[in-house]
Amino acid sequence: MATKFGMIGGGVMGEALLSRLMQKQLYATEEVLVSEPQRERRDFLAQQYGIQVTAENRAVAAAKDVLLLAIKPQVFAAVAADLEKEISAQASPPVVISIMAGVSLSQLEAAFPQAPAIRAMPNTPATVGAGMSAIALGQHATERHLEQAKAIFQAVGEVVEVPESLMDAVTGLSGSGPAYVALMVEALADGGVAAGLPRAIASSLALQTVLGTAQMLHESGMHPAQLKDRVTSPGGTTIAGIAQLERAGFRSALIEAVVAASRRSQELGR
Structure with missing residues (x-):
């Protein structure tokens, strides 16, 4: 079965989202692929959730529906450079959803010009299903992409849609x-x-x-x-x-x- 949901970064927030998506059966285990540089962490995620894992970011770019970036903003440029060609080659690229603090929609759209982009800011209570997430849509994101993003973040709590101009304020309030x-x-x-x-x-x-x-x-x-x-x-x-x-x-x-x-x-x- 083809990968529908791809995620780069298997840290605390990434796992919080992943665990709830699996629990609510939004995706089948064989439809999920997570890229994570630490082998120990990859093995844990594969064993815990029955999903596919890889050390290669490029493999995740083949996701059909969603590519979630659950990484630190400091490594975004390197990760984007690794993915850009793979995503651009697709006739219908996945929606790119970023949970990186401070990385703007314009930066996401410049890195992945062929893909719709959504910026999101969840918080750590997501790990117990009581999170608060804000999402802002890029210029190429449609109502369908919005519903995809809402389904993902509603799995870990409540969701509000805001203009991107308010995302840094969201980060300062509910993120921190x-x-x-x-x-x-x-x-x-x-x-x-x-x-x-x-x-x-x-x-x-x-x-x-x-x-x-x-x-x-x-x-x-x-x-x-x-x-x-x-x-x-x-x-x-x-x-x-x-x-x-x-x-x-x-x-x-x-x-x-x-x-x-x-x-x-x-x-x-x-």
Whole structure:
């Protein structure tokens, strides 16, 4: 059976997408080919998911439907040079979907002028099927290509379509955001320890508090400010804590973190 879905890069995010695609049976195992330079990693992916693997990027370029680039932006030029002739030779090349931070649609289209291109930014909760992905379509991508991309990223969570001009902001918020949240969970647990709680209990309380709050906001559609006001009683403990967060510049720090990460995403694409 011919390869329909090809992927270059079998790292954490690549595997997250791959595992959910296999679980949801969007592709048969014999329709998937993954190129990965590390032999140990290739062997693992082949054994774990029953797919075809290779060390040759050019072999993946023969995919009929989708070619997913799950690589670091720093190696894009070398990988593109390896693939360009193979893709250009096809009468109907696959849609090229990139999850590289900072690599623009114009760069993708310059590298693969014969192929439709889509730029995507998933995040690491995709590994547990709770990801958030944003996608932006290139000038040659059609509604069919959009549906293909949505099916892939909906397998690992939720998807929004945005103009490419917003992709660096997406990277700074949802792409890098899990690290900010992890830092907040760690800090909450540290605060619990400082207040006298055993570490294991503090960590459990912090994690479930963040998880439950996110789920509550998601399911209710409530604005975060409304939930904050519900928890905050006059002269109570919560307002005392919020006042301290405001004095420490908590909101400003998060805002600046998103802006700094967005700026870095722009720099990576230059």
